[in-house]
Amino acid sequence: MQPEIQSICDGAEFLNIKDDRFKTARLSVAMLLPLQEQMASSNAILPFLLRRSCSNYPNFTALQRRLNELYGARIIPNVIRIGNGQAMMLTAVSIDDRFALNNEEVAVRCAELLCSMIFQPVLHNGGFPQEDTEQEKRCLIELIQSEINEKRLYARQRCEQILFEGEGYAVNRYGTIEEVGRLTPQTIAEAWRNLLKTAKIRIIYQSAGNSQAVFKTFKSGLDTVGSRAPVLFNKAADWDSSKGAKEVVERMGVNQAKLVMGFRTVKTADIPSMRLMNSLLGGTPHSLLFKNVRERLGLCYYCSSSFDRLGKVILVDSGVDEQNAQKARQEILNQLDAVCRGEFTDEETESARRSQINRFRTFGDLQSSLADWYVGQSLDDKTVTPECSARELNSVTREDIINAARGVKYGGVYMLAGEEVDHVGN
Amino acid sequence: MSEINIGWKEIREPHTGDVCFKLAHPTGLTIFVCPKKGYASSYAVFGTRYGSIDTVFYKDRDHEPTHVPAGIAHYLEHKLFENEDAGAFERYAKTGASANAYTGFDRTAYLFTCTDRLEESLEILLDFVQSPYFTEETVAKEQGIIGQEIRMGEDSPSRQVLFNLLRALYHKHPVRIDIAGTVESIAKITPELLYGCYNTFYNLNNMVLAVVGNATPELVKKVADRILKQGEDKMVERAGVDEPPEVVQPRTVQKMPVSAPLFYLGFKDYFPDGKNSRTPEEIIAAGVLLEILAGRSSGLYNRLMERGLINSSFDSDYFDGPGYGIWLFGGESSDPDAVARAISDEIERLRKDGIPAADFEAAHKAMYGRQVSALNDIENVGDILISDFFAGRSPFSAIDAAAGLKLETVERLLNTCLLEHQMALSIVSPV
Structure with a gap:
């Protein structure tokens, strides 16, 4: 189902997906700015501060109470990276009006609340309230600090930082603890004004009802901003492989080592070919990596690859016993080489193709997946449906896959290993 | 049918x-x-x-x-x-x-x-x-x-x-x-x-x-x-288990490489009259009680945030299965013991003062909305069907239970559960 796309104003668009299959209405607002070290923290704190209040409900408790009255509607603040962009996200999810016990209007009321949070937050003397600011600064610092807790995600993040050192892609989406510490109610308010003036804005509304009231609400909100000057985003360039591969081992009290290998493109193939190549290599439980590194050699509990088309990068991550890290690493490289040499069967290609098509086709059946799909295209010139991307996979040939594999080069490895073992797996 | x-x-x-x-x-x-x-x-x-x-x-x-x-x-x-x-x-x-x-x-x-x-x-x-x-x-x-x-x-x-x-x-x-x-x-x-x-x-x-x-x-x-x-x-x-109502130990700590202490405060549930589990209505009532006690619109949540004792990872849940049930509060905190004391005090206060009708109404609506929303995607629906089957409940029983929930059920749970001697605190603290 193709979304209906309406321009609200310069650099801001509204995607309406009318769909009566779901129990909820979902409104996603993505506001994108280039991901830059000096501004990352002041932007990142905004979704968390904005969800605390609005003109009619000036404090967090009153606002949460109102959301409960709206059948437990949720406002979800988030910051994600989209290529070299930093997307400040606020998402409202409420039940659809059809399921209200007393025929109340729920979805539109919830959309109005979200709009008011973004455009009419409570400000004191031109800045965000001091106490709210201090609470959210503390929470953001704790969020950055806690990234170390889940080791698999942490290792992936470290690998990206190593691969993309000095590039926007390596900047933490939340910025740094030091930068957050320096924020004031006034500097954050300044960042908020800048966000509304210069961000590329994509609003996605998924509901069974009429979207025009929601469109108008946001149009009025944006009208209060005055003239906008949306920023331009640079597309990621192919990698200059002469810089050489980087290797980093860090030690911490862990039982299982996390090995993450990064591969960057030196010559980008078309996206469908890269997607299919990644699926064949490590995107499924019947991929080459799963079958060989985990099942045949029993070297790890998980070993899979993922492709980010905007960063033009493939990450292969695995959880291994440190003693097996060197073997696992070699086997991962062997499997990529095998794809480059065309050493895979037609059956393996077709399995990878079917899995990837299946994956894309399921997105439309889950509101959150479909919203993520369209948010992920915020910086693209053209918006495509998951069905369209699924169809594109049908024309990818064996040669396309080989060429895609030949266009990626090993860029580096990061390993998080335990402290007690004497030898190094590298 | x-x-x-x-x-x-x-x-x-x-x-x-x-x-x-x-x-x-x-x-x-x-x-x-x-x-x-x-x-x-x-x-x-x-x-x-x-x-x-x-x-x-x-x-x-x-x-x-x-x-x-x-x-x-x-x-x-x-x-x-x-x-x-x-x-x-x-x-x-x-x-x-x-x-x-x-x-x-x-x-x-x-x-x-x-x-x-x-x-x-x-x-x-x-x-x-x-x-x-x-x-x-x-x-x-x-x-x-x-x-x-x-x-x-x-x-x-x-x-x-x-x-x-x-x-x-x-x-x-x-x-x-x-x-x-x-x-x-x-x-x-x-x-x-x-x-x-x-x-x-x-x-x-x-x-x-x-x-x-x-x-x-x-x-x-x-x-x-x-x-x-x-x-x-x-x-x-x-095989049935002769599990005593008391806890094994009130506090446990493990050191791990984490940025700040993580904690779970749990109250062991005790099923009276030889029962093995709670009814669908009681399970919904447990969720409503937790929302009133410690949800984001509660005074407790707000106070703990103001004191810098919790962050947005804080949450509560009723977690149950055959022969076990736990009232859970968890998240990240610089001082989990202080959070545990505050929760315990709030339970006492609520028992003494009673649940305001408006609080019940708002939490009740939120719980109903959550149950309806859970039917949004096909995987959830499949998992709900098999969970209801294994628990001996009729399909989709939670929605009906949520729609018809009475304040008395929530009050009964407040007065008979969440007891001090059934409480334990688990902490994972930085190395």
Whole structure:
């Protein structure tokens, strides 16, 4: 189902997906700015501060109470990276009006609340309230600090930082603890004004009802901003492989080592070919990596690859016993080489193709997946449906896959290993 | 309910209009099909009432209980993916389905999602789960992979803080044992033990199949008729546990590489009158009570945030299964003991002052909304159907319970649960 796309104003668009299959209405607002070290923290704190209040409900408790009255509607603040962009996200999810016990209007009321949070937050003397600011600064610092807790995600993040050192892609989406510490109610308010003036804005509304009231609400909100000057985003360039591969081992009290290998493109193939190549290599439980590194050699509990088309990068991550890290690493490289040499069967290609098509086709059946799909295209010139991307996979040939594999080069490895073992797996 | 077809019963959820069909298949298997108009995908889940807590059980009316090593249900789940001729993943590769499986405390479930060739994928699912093949060699090979999985779990602070709490709360109930077992316990697993457990728990009378989405009862029945094997109606009974109401220890701490202390505060639930679980209405009431006590609109949440004692990771939940129930509060905090004291004080205050009607109304509406929203996606619907079946509840019982909830039920729980002597605090603190 193709979304209906309406321009609200310069650099801001509204995607309406009318769909009566779901129990909820979902409104996603993505506001994108280039991901830059000096501004990352002041932007990142905004979704968390904005969800605390609005003109009619000036404090967090009153606002949460109102959301409960709206059948437990949720406002979800988030910051994600989209290529070299930093997307400040606020998402409202409420039940659809059809399921209200007393025929109340729920979805539109919830959309109005979200709009008011973004455009009419409570400000004191031109800045965000001091106490709210201090609470959210503390929470953001704790969020950055806690990234170390889940080791698999942490290792992936470290690998990206190593691969993309000095590039926007390596900047933490939340910025740094030091930068957050320096924020004031006034500097954050300044960042908020800048966000509304210069961000590329994509609003996605998924509901069974009429979207025009929601469109108008946001149009009025944006009208209060005055003239906008949306920023331009640079597309990621192919990698200059002469810089050489980087290797980093860090030690911490862990039982299982996390090995993450990064591969960057030196010559980008078309996206469908890269997607299919990644699926064949490590995107499924019947991929080459799963079958060989985990099942045949029993070297790890998980070993899979993922492709980010905007960063033009493939990450292969695995959880291994440190003693097996060197073997696992070699086997991962062997499997990529095998794809480059065309050493895979037609059956393996077709399995990878079917899995990837299946994956894309399921997105439309889950509101959150479909919203993520369209948010992920915020910086693209053209918006495509998951069905369209699924169809594109049908024309990818064996040669396309080989060429895609030949266009990626090993860029580096990061390993998080335990402290007690004497030898190094590298 | 009305007859639509021979054997199928139609079940309609009155508030949302969702419809599912139920069939008692002649092989003993209970089947649910929930067709969803306009969906491209289908989700199928085939589960057995057999999980990590089933380490002691009575089979075939034996007088003596059978004891098996911890982690065996999970081990069996891994090994069932390998049949004699081909692995299940290789078979699914031919249909494009995305397949997986999980082992919980009280169940093991095998599942897939597909947008094409449902009939073939369903055939694979029903066939491989019914075709065990274990040899010394294949069983030995899995020790390494599961060993890695256990080590990965040991590195997860969120998992450790939960299991440490379960061990602090429960003396005997096997919910205190990690689902994957330990490296030592899985070393005792042999092909004979796996076959023994398989034959006991994977009989179709002990199992359920749910298919949701782009599916029809006719197609599911056609595959079931062709693939399901008639088995004997074996009896298996979970061994009861004489679990005392008191906790094992009120506080437990583990050091791990984390940025700040993580905690779970748990109140052990005690089921009166020899009951094994709470009713759907009580479970909904528990969620409402937690929302009133510690939800984001509560005074407690606001005070803890102001004092810098919690952050947005703070949450609460009622977590239950056969013979166990826990009121959970958890998150990250610089001072978990202070959070525990504040929660305890707030429970006392609420008991003394009573629940304001407006607070109940708002939390009640929120809970109803959450239950309705849970039917949004096909995987959730499938999991709700099998959970209700294993718990002996009617399908979608939670929505009706949420719509009709009374303040008195919430007050009764407030006055009889969340007791100080049933409380334990688990902390994972930085090294």
